[in-house]
Amino acid sequence: MARKPGRKAAALSLSPSLESFLEMLVAERGASLNTLEAYRRDLCDLEAFLSARGVKLQDAAGEDLRAYLTQLSEAGMAPRTSARRLSSLRQYYHFLFTEGRRGDDPALKLESPRQGRVLPKVLEEAEVDRLMTAAQQGNRPEDLRLNLVLELLYATGMRISELISLPYAAVARDPQVLIVHGKGGRERMVPLNESAADALGDYKDVRAHFLRRPGQERWLFPSRSASGHLTRHRVGQMLKELAVAAGISPARVSPHVLRHAFASHLLAHGADLRSVQQMLGHADISTTQIYTHVLNERLKTLVHGHHPLARGMGKPERNG
CATH class of the missing domain: 1.10.443.10 (Intergrase catalytic core)
Known part of the structure; x- marks a missing residue:
């Protein structure tokens, strides 16, 4: 039975690479506390999924990430939310690649989930x-x-x-x-x-x-x-x-x-x-x-x- 996304994610301590990524968001992009919490929550959920597969967050391969996205879809997660999760992991692995902590970017070829455009509500x-x-x-x-x-x-x-x-x-x-x-x-x-x-x-x-x-x-x-x-x-x-x-x-x-x-x-x-x-x-x-x-x-x-x-x-x- 597939584990629902989000469970036990908060119980994991942050890996050094994730801590460095969050520090970069503050130092270089001026990320707010709400933004940092969103990235932390998304990536901790991914880390919990990878841990169950015996894979460290920093070492995930493209097939591991595709399996994670598939699980989100099967668990009924909305495409818009899945797209946000994908954006978080893309930025994390791009950070590892540009910092020389990985020789490749496993998220580079991941496809975004299809989602309809939600138009904002507007008053006349x-x-x-x-x-x-x-x-x-x-x-x-x-x-x-x-x-x-x-x-x-x-x-x-x-x-x-x-x-x-x-x-x-x-x-x-x-x-x-x-x-x-x-x-x-x-x-x-x-x-x-x-x-x-x-x-x-x-x-x-x-x-x-x-x-x-x-x-x-x-x-x-x-x-x-x-x-x-x-x-x-x-x-x-x-x-x-x-x-x-x-x-x-x-x-x-x-x-x-x-x-x-x-x-x-x-x-x-x-x-x-x-x-x-x-x-x-x-x-x-x-x-x-x-x-x-x-x-x-x-x-x-x-x-x-x-x-x-x-x-x-x-x-x-x-x-x-």
Whole structure:
């Protein structure tokens, strides 16, 4: 009976080569703790599988790795998750090869699992307008904070982790652009539109309401949490409550959905792909290109739903 992937992986101590690989990710790529944990988990699972075959992680052959990928498939793992596992082991063995720890790269000829393209969920512009209208109804400090959170997410496309960790110093002088610290420690500049700037000014007038203990003053969005600032969980709750007030299913609204809306709406209005890539902080433009597929699908839906021929209207009559 095949062992399910993931079991007992965490019980294995890290091999020296794996430790070196993880250290490289931090030193050369500025990998975050979440990224490191994902690589560690993936490669420890592979190590557990190889150990059962009497093979050390560093010494695996191509056939060992193919057997591992086959086991993942037989265990019912989704192609997308299997593809991530494959990416992890490819980078690990490429590291060993380039560092001279192996004379070959056993992952070089491995085939990626077939997977369908999953398009991101996107809100329509009219739905974002409804969210904006609902967020502007109150004048309590909590209302003004929520309005700014929504404005910043939609106006800049920031990740939720980037938003909640914004320092107050970044906005202290009413900036026209925000300097955002993204993945891998990379910085990028994102312009603020007039609506977001107005929401920022309104919130700054009431921000002192949320300052409850020393240390919180450094954050734009201070809170009672252990970190001293709003948590991603709390922001998610706030947006879902706002969705209900706007008459939108809360399941359709999240910080990441607003990031998708930011990108797809920009492209729909003529923004070039490279500019959107820079504002989103994508290292690879292929990641940004997914939004062109979103637009294509929306165009297909528009044609099928509204073109006269698609509705069976206006079909030419056949003679005879």
